[in-house]
Amino acid sequence: MIKIDKLSKKFDKENVLNNLSFNIRDNSIYGLVGANGAGKSTLLRIIMGIFEADTGVITIDDDMLSDNYKLKQKLVFVPDDLYFYPGYNLMDMGKYYQSLYENFDMNYFKELASMFNLSLNKKISTFSKGMKRQCALICAIATNCDYMFFDETFDGLDPVIRNTMKKVLINQMNKKKTTIVMTSHNLRELEDICDNLGLLYKGGILFESEIDTIKTNMYKVQISLKGDFDQDDFKEFDILSFKKQGSVATIIVKDKDGKSKRKLEKMHPIILDFLNLTLEEVFIYEMEALGYEFNKFI
Amino acid sequence: MNLTNLFNFKFLKENMKRSKAIMLLCVFLIPVINVISFLMRFVNSSYVTPNIFELSTLSIVGLYIVPIILSITLFSFVYKRKSSDFVMSFPVTRKQIFLSNTLGGIILIIVMNLVNAIFALIASLLLSNVFIDYKMVFDMFLFWSISYIFVFVCTNIAVCLSSNKITTVVVTLLILFLIPFMHTFISYDGFREDANPIIATQCDNEICKPAKYECGGTTCEVNRKKDIYMYTGYTEVNNTNYTVPYSLVAGFLFNIDDNYKINNSLLKMAFLSILYIFIGLILFGRKKFEVVETSFKSDNVHLLVRSLTTVPILCIYYILFINSSIGISDLFTILFLFVLLMTYLIIYDLLTRKKIMNIFKTLASIIVVGIFIIFIGELTRNDETILDVNDIDTMTFADYDNGYTYDRKIINYVISKHIDNTYVENMYDNLDIIINAGKKSYKFQISVTEEEYNYIKDLLNKDKTYLKTIKKVNGNDVFAISIGNDITFVKKNSKLYNKLIESYKKNYNKINEFTDNDYLFNVDFYSYDNYEVKKGHFNIYDDKELMNDIILYYNSEVKEAFNDPEIEIDYYYIGNGDSEEYYSSYNYEYENIDKFIIDNIDEKADISKPYMYIKFNTYDISYNRSSYVFFTNKISELKNIISEYGKLYDDSKDMVM
Numbered sequence: 001m002i003k004i005d006k007l008s009k010k011f012d013k014e015n016v017l018n019n020l021s022f023n024i025r026d027n028s029i030y031g032l033v034g035a036n037g038a039g040k041s042t043l044l045r046i047i048m049g050i051f052e053a054d055t056g057v058i059t060i061d062d063d064m065l066s067d068n069y070k071l072k073q074k075l076v077f078v079p080d081d082l083y084f085y086p087g088y089n090l091m092d093m094g095k096y097y098q099s100l101y102e103n104f105d106m107n108y109f110k111e112l113a114s115m116f117n118l119s120l121n122k123k124i125s126t127f128s129k130g131m132k133r134q135c136a137l138i139c140a141i142a143t144n145c146d147y148m149f150f151d152e153t154f155d156g157l158d159p160v161i162r163n164t165m166k167k168v169l170i171n172q173m174n175k176k177k178t179t180i181v182m183t184s185h186n187l188r189e190l191e192d193i194c195d196n197l198g199l200l201y202k203g204g205i206l207f208e209s210e211i212d213t214i215k216t217n218m219y220k221v222q223i224s225l226k227g228d229f230d231q232d233d234f235k236e237f238d239i240l241s242f243k244k245q246g247s248v249a250t251i252i253v254k255d256k257d258g259k260s261k262r263k264l265e266k267m268h269p270i271i272l273d274f275l276n277l278t279l280e281e282v283f284i285y286e287m288e289a290l291g292y293e294f295n296k297f298i
Numbered sequence: 299m300n301l302t303n304l305f306n307f308k309f310l311k312e313n314m315k316r317s318k319a320i321m322l323l324c325v326f327l328i329p330v331i332n333v334i335s336f337l338m339r340f341v342n343s344s345y346v347t348p349n350i351f352e353l354s355t356l357s358i359v360g361l362y363i364v365p366i367i368l369s370i371t372l373f374s375f376v377y378k379r380k381s382s383d384f385v386m387s388f389p390v391t392r393k394q395i396f397l398s399n400t401l402g403g404i405i406l407i408i409v410m411n412l413v414n415a416i417f418a419l420i421a422s423l424l425l426s427n428v429f430i431d432y433k434m435v436f437d438m439f440l441f442w443s444i445s446y447i448f449v450f451v452c453t454n455i456a457v458c459l460s461s462n463k464i465t466t467v468v469v470t471l472l473i474l475f476l477i478p479f480m481h482t483f484i485s486y487d488g489f490r491e492d493a494n495p496i497i498a499t500q501c502d503n504e505i506c507k508p509a510k511y512e513c514g515g516t517t518c519e520v521n522r523k524k525d526i527y528m529y530t531g532y533t534e535v536n537n538t539n540y541t542v543p544y545s546l547v548a549g550f551l552f553n554i555d556d557n558y559k560i561n562n563s564l565l566k567m568a569f570l571s572i573l574y575i576f577i578g579l580i581l582f583g584r585k586k587f588e589v590v591e592t593s594f595k596s597d598n599v600h601l602l603v604r605s606l607t608t609v610p611i612l613c614i615y616y617i618l619f620i621n622s623s624i625g626i627s628d629l630f631t632i633l634f635l636f637v638l639l640m641t642y643l644i645i646y647d648l649l650t651r652k653k654i655m656n657i658f659k660t661l662a663s664i665i666v667v668g669i670f671i672i673f674i675g676e677l678t679r680n681d682e683t684i685l686d687v688n689d690i691d692t693m694t695f696a697d698y699d700n701g702y703t704y705d706r707k708i709i710n711y712v713i714s715k716h717i718d719n720t721y722v723e724n725m726y727d728n729l730d731i732i733i734n735a736g737k738k739s740y741k742f743q744i745s746v747t748e749e750e751y752n753y754i755k756d757l758l759n760k761d762k763t764y765l766k767t768i769k770k771v772n773g774n775d776v777f778a779i780s781i782g783n784d785i786t787f788v789k790k791n792s793k794l795y796n797k798l799i800e801s802y803k804k805n806y807n808k809i810n811e812f813t814d815n816d817y818l819f820n821v822d823f824y825s826y827d828n829y830e831v832k833k834g835h836f837n838i839y840d841d842k843e844l845m846n847d848i849i850l851y852y853n854s855e856v857k858e859a860f861n862d863p864e865i866e867i868d869y870y871y872i873g874n875g876d877s878e879e880y881y882s883s884y885n886y887e888y889e890n891i892d893k894f895i896i897d898n899i900d901e902k903a904d905i906s907k908p909y910m911y912i913k914f915n916t917y918d919i920s921y922n923r924s925s926y927v928f929f930t931n932k933i934s935e936l937k938n939i940i941s942e943y944g945k946l947y948d949d950s951k952d953m954v955m
Contacts, residue, residue: 011588050386050587067391068305077387083380086317099308100388292617 001026002047002147002179007056009203016042018203020056024181024196026146029173029191032183033283034200041184042081043200044149045235047181048077071125073102076145080137080152080183090135091120094142097222101143109142112168116161128185129156137165141172149183154189166193191279199283207286211279218282221251221264224271236263240285252277252285309390310398313372313405314762319369320546325406328360333421336931340428342925345787347429347778347824349831353418356871357442357949358412361543364472365446368406369453372399374566377463382587385913396582400454400575408447415439429778429787429827441829446543448567449474451574458581463592464649465603472606473574478544482552484678495738499527499717500686503629508718525683527717532740535732541570550763560829593650601655604646605663611639613633613666620675639664648923662836663948681695687713689735694759696730701768703761708754709733715744726751781816781848785913785925786855794851798823802836818852818927819845845905852911857899859916859926867892868923871913872940874933890939895928903929910936 002024009017016039019253021118026031032040045051047058049065049072057064057130063071084093090113098104113120118127124135134157140148150234154162172194186189191211218240224234224247231242238254248271253260264272277285314321332354340346349359371496375381383393415435422435428898449470456469462620501507502525513519517865518528539562541547586595594600615635620740640660647654676744695701712731732741746754758764778797779788788795788796798821838844859865870891891912903909932934 003916045383045587048387049392050383052584052586061639067393069306069389069391072391074387075389077383079383079387081380081383083378088316096312099312100306100390174564228789291403 001061002059003062004043004047006059007043007046007048007058008054009028009039009051009165010054011052013211017046017053017056020204020206021174022198022205024179026179027173027177028195029180029182029193030192031167031197032181032200033185033187033190033197034183037187038200040185040200041151044077044079044151044183045271046179048075057067064096074146075149076101076140076143076147076149077149077234078140078153080155082132085122085137086125087229089121090139091121091133093124093139094120097139097143099103101145104265105142108144109138112138112141112263116164121198124253125228129163130158133157133159134165144178146178148178148180150250152184154184169193177210179267187280187283188278197279197283199287207283211284217256218252218254218277219261219284220277220281221253222248222271222273222275223251223264223267223269224248225267233267241288252281279287299947303400304393305401306390306394307398309388309394310402313399314402317374320367321406323366324371325410325413326366328356328364328410329417332414333417335420336421337425340425340531341429345427345429345780345784347447347833349832350434350441350829353422353430353434354414354438354442356544357414357752358467361445361449361546362441364410365403365450366405366453366467369399369450369457370466372403373454373457376457376461376585376587377589379590382590386587392583392585393579395460395578396454396731398574400451402577403450403454404447408443411446412437412441414442424783427787429824430541431777431824431831433718433827434826434831437826437829442541444564444567444571446573448541448574451541451571451578454578454681455581458578458585459643460603461590462593462650464619465600468607468646468650468865474541474543475547475611476606478538478540478548478611481538481540481676482536482548484674485538486534497532497683497685497832499713500684500718501525501527501712501713503687503711506687506713507711507722508714509722510718516652516845531742532685533715533742535739535741536741537734537737539566541567550898566782597655600651601659601663604643604650604655606638608667609640611669612667613675613717615639616671618673620679649892649927683738683742685735690733691736692734694732694734694756695764699767701758703764705761705763706756708757708761709755710752712744715746715750716742721749724748729754751849772825773823774801775825776829779826780822781818781820781851782925782927783820784822785818785927786852788851792851796846797844797847798836798838801841803840805836808923809881818913819848821848839941842905846878847883847908847931848905853899853901853903853929856895856928858927860896860899867914867916868917869915872910872936874907874908874910874914893937894936897930898935900931901930903931906935907931912936924939 004023005021007017007020008015016037020039020043036038037055039217042051047055047060047065060071060074060249065071065075085096088096092112094106096110097109098106110120116138118131118134118138124132127135133154137150137153140150154165157165169180173180182190182194187197194211196208196210199206229249230244232240234242237251237260239249239251239257240254241252243250253264255261261274335355336348336648338354339352340348370377375385384669386392389397415438418430418438419432419435422430452473453466453470455473456466460469462464499506499519507525508527511522513528521528536548539559542560542563574783589595594603618631618635644654664729673884687710687741690709690713692702693712694700710727716731722745723748725745728743728745729751730741730743732739753775776799778790779795780786781788786927789797802823803819819838823836825832825834838848872891891914895912909929909931910933911930913925914928915923915925917923
C-alpha cells in the first residue's frame with residue numbers, strides 16, 4: 001500500500017503540493033486526474049524519489065523510499081516526457097531494463113513487442129510519438145514491478161492501441177497483483193480502467209472515490225409528475241442537481257442506501273427514466289455540490 | 299558493509315556502454331596523441347633523456363579537459379529533465395549512482411594513464427636515442443592518475459551543485475583555482491608586485507659586507523649607513539605545495555617560481571580527492587533535480603558563483619592599479635576594464651541563465667568583491683622587504699647537488715658576493731643559490747672566480763650539514779651515461795657503461811667537478827629522482843684506462859657509422875685536446891679526411907701517446923644529425939692531409955697525457 005501523508009512541495013515559493021494525504025491500496029489501478037500544473041507529475045516524481053518533498057512522508061509497503069534499493073526494485077515509472085538513449089533500439093532498451101530490474105521478463109517483453117507490432121531492432125528515434133510511448137510502457141510492464149507509475153499514460157496512443165494497452169495493464173494487475181498509478185488530464189481516458197480516482201487541484205486531493213461506488217451510488221433521473229412540481233417535492237432525496245425544462249425535470253440523485261429508486265416510483269410519475277452517468281458527469285456534479293466549477297479543474 | 303549498497307556495477311556498465319565512444323576517446327586520445335607527438339619529436343633527434351612532461355606533453359592539456367568531459371558524460375543525465383526522470387526512476391539509489399560513476403571515472407582515468415604509460419614505454423623502447431628510467435614511467439602514471447582523478451572528483455562536486463554544463467565547468471574551475479589563487483595573491487609578493495619584490499639586504503657583520511657597493515642616491519646612502527644594501531636581485535620562490543592543476547597554470551600564467559615537492563602535492567590531491575568524494579556523495583544525495591536545465595537552484599547562488607568568478611579578474615585589476623600611477627589615461631583604462639568586466643558578466647549570464655541579471659545587483663556584487671580584494675590586498679601588501687642576513691635559516695646550493703648549510707660564514711660570504719658591485723673579470727662559474735628566511739624563500743645567482751669557487755667548495759666540504767644533505771646520484775639510480783657533453787650516449791650494459799658505473803660508485807663521495815677542458819672525456823650520469831631527471835658530472839681525468847676505453851668507444855661508433863654506404867658528413871672539427879678547427883665538408887678536397895678515417899678505422903688509439911681527433915656530424919634524409927669522434931695517434935699523417943689544401947690547421951701542439 002502507498003501511504004501519502006501531509007506531503008508538501010514548493011517550487012519558487014509556489015505550492016505545488018499542499019499538505020497532500022491519501023492512500024493507494026494494493027492491487028488496484030489508481031487514476032490521478034488534474035489540470036496541467038495540478039501537481040500530478042510532481043507527486044509521481046516524489047514517490048519515485050526523483051524529487052524530495054519539503055515536508056510529509058510517503059511509505060510504500062510501510063517502507064520509506066530514501067536510498068532504498070530493495071524498494072526501488074518494486075517500482076517502475078514512465079514519465080510524461082519520454083527518454084531513450086540515443087541510438088538504442090527496443091531490444092537495447094529491453095536489455096537495459098533487464099540489467100537493472102531483477103524480475104524483468106524478457107520473454108514477456110518480446111511477446112508485448114510483438115503484440116504491439118514493434119520492431120525490436122529498429123532505432124527508437126525513428127519511431128512515432130505513439131510508438132515511443134508503447135516502447136516505454138512495454139519496457140515498464142515487463143519489469144513485473146509491484147508498483148507501476150505512468151504519467152500521461154495514453155498520450156499519443158491511437159484508440160485501438162489504447163484499448164489493447166488497457167487490457168494489458170488490467171491483465172498485469174490481475175495476474176501479477178500489481179498496483180498501477182496513472183495520471184491524465186483527461187478523465188475519459190481513465191474511467192474504464194481505474195478502480196479509484198483522485199482529483200488533484202492546487203496540490204491537494206479535492207475529491208477521491210472508488211469508481212464502482214460513485215457510479216452505482218449516483219444516477220440521473222428524467223421525471224415528470226402530474227401537476228406542477230419543483231425541487232421542494234424531492235426534499236427527501238439527496239439531490240446533487242435539479243434542472244427543469246417544461247414539465248420534465250432532470251435530477252442527479254445520490255443513492256447511498258439504494259432506496260431512492262423505489263421512492264421515486266412511489267411518486268407515480270408520468271415519465272421516469274433512470275440514466276447512467278459518465279465518470280465525467282459524476283465528477284462535475286460532485287464538484288458542483290462542493291461549490292466548485294468543474295471546468296476549472298479539468 | 300555490503301558493496302552492493304554502495305555500488306551498482308550493472309548501472310555503471312550500462313552508463314558507460316551508452317557513451318562508449320566518448321569513454322574510448324577519453325581513454326585513448328591522450329595516450330595516442332602523446333605517443334605520436336613523442337615519436338615525431340624524438341625519432342629524428344639526437345640523444346635525449348626526456349622528463350615526465352616531455353614524455354606526456356598532451357597530458358598537461360588533457361588534465362583540464364578529459365576529467366571534466368568524463369564527469370559530465372557520466373553524469374550527463376542530470377542536465378536534462380527527461381534523462382534525469384529516466385535514470386533516477388531506475389532501481390539505483392543516489393548513493394549508488396554517485397559512487398558507481400565516481401568509481402567508473404577513476405577506473406577509466408587509471409586505464410587511460412596505464413595505456414599512456416605503456417605507450418610511452420613502448421615508444422621509448424622503439425627509439426634507441428631516447429633514454430628513460432622505467433621508474434619515471436611508473437611515476438608518470440601515478441602523477442597523472444592522481445592529478446586527473448583530482449580534477450574528476452572536483453567536477454563531480456560541480457555536477458552536484460549545478461544543473462547545466464557551463465556552470466559545471468565554472469564551478470569546477472572555482473574549486474580548482476580560487477583558493478590557491480587567493481593564496482598566491484595574498485602570500486606571493488612576486489606575483490602582486492608585477493616584478494621581483496624590492497628586497498634590501500641588511501648586513502651588520504664584516505663578512506657579509508660587499509667589497510664594492512655603489513650607491514645611486516640619498517636614500518641609498520642613508521640606508522648604507524644603517525647597513526642596509528638596496529638590491530633587487532632576489533626572486534621569490536613559492537614554497538607552497540599547490541595541487542598540480544593550479545601549479546601548472548600558475549607556473550605558466552603568473553611565472554611563479556616553484557620549489558614545491560611533487561610528492562607533497564600528490565598526497566594533498568589524494569587526500570582532497572577522498573574528501574571531495576565524501577562531500578560529493580552528500581551533495582548528490584541532496585541534489586535538487588527540480589532545477590535541471592538551469593544553472594543553480596536560486597538566483598542568489600547564481601549571483602554568488604558569478605561573483606566568485608570575478609575575484610581573479612578583480613585581483614588582476616588591483617595588481618594593475620597598484621603598479622601604475624593614476625592619471626587621465628588610467629581613467630580610460632578603468633573604464634575599459636569596467637566595460638570588459640561587464641561584458642564578461644553579461645556573456646556569463648546569457649550562457650548560464652539565458653537572461654541578464656538586474657544591473658544593480660551586478661554593480662553591487664562588483665563593488666562588494668572589489669572592496670574585499672582591495673581590503674585583502676592592502677592588508678597583506680609589502681612594498682619593501684628588508685632581508686636581514688641573520689634571518690637566513692638555510693642556504694641551498696643548487697650546483698652542488700642541492701645540499702644546504704646553516705654555516706653563517708658561508709651564508710655571509712655568499713651574500714657579500716651577491717650584493718657586491720665588483721665586476722667579475724675572470725668568471726669561472728655562476729652559482730644558483732636558494733635561501734630560506736622564515737616562511738619565505740628567495741633565489742639568486744652569483745658569479746664567482748675560480749678562487750672564490752674553490753673557497754666556497756672547501757667551506758662546504760667541511761660543513762657536516764651540507765655533506766649530510768647533498769643529494770648525490772647513487773650509481774644504482776643511473777639510467778643513462780653520456781660522454782663528450784652529450785655527443786653520444788653509452789650503450790646500456792656495454793663494457794664501458796659498466797666500467798663507468800663502477801668507477802662512479804668508487805668515487806661517490808667526491809664532489810663532482812665540471813670543466814669544459816677536454817670536453818670529449820666529460821662523463822654525465824643521468825638519474826631519475828623525485829619526478830626529475832638529474833644530470834651529474836663525473837671527472838675521469840685521473841683514470842687513463844677509462845679514458846682509453848672512451849676513445850675505443852668513440853672509434854667503435856665511427857666504425858658502425860661508416861658501415862652505412864649512404865653516410866653524409868656535413869662538417870669536421872679537428873682538434874688535439876687544446877683547440878679545435880672547423881672544416882666544411884662542402885669543400886670536396888676534404889674527402890681525404892673520410893679516406894683517412896676509413897683507412898685507419900681499426901686503429902687502437904692510445905691516450906698516453908700524442909693524439910688528435912676528428913669530430914664530424916652526419917645527417918640522414920630527414921637532416922637528422924649525429925655526432926661522431928674519431929681518435930688517432932697518426933698525427934703526422936692527418937696533418938699532411940689537411941695541410942695539402944692550405945693553411946687549415948696551424949696548431950701543432952700535440953697533446954701528451
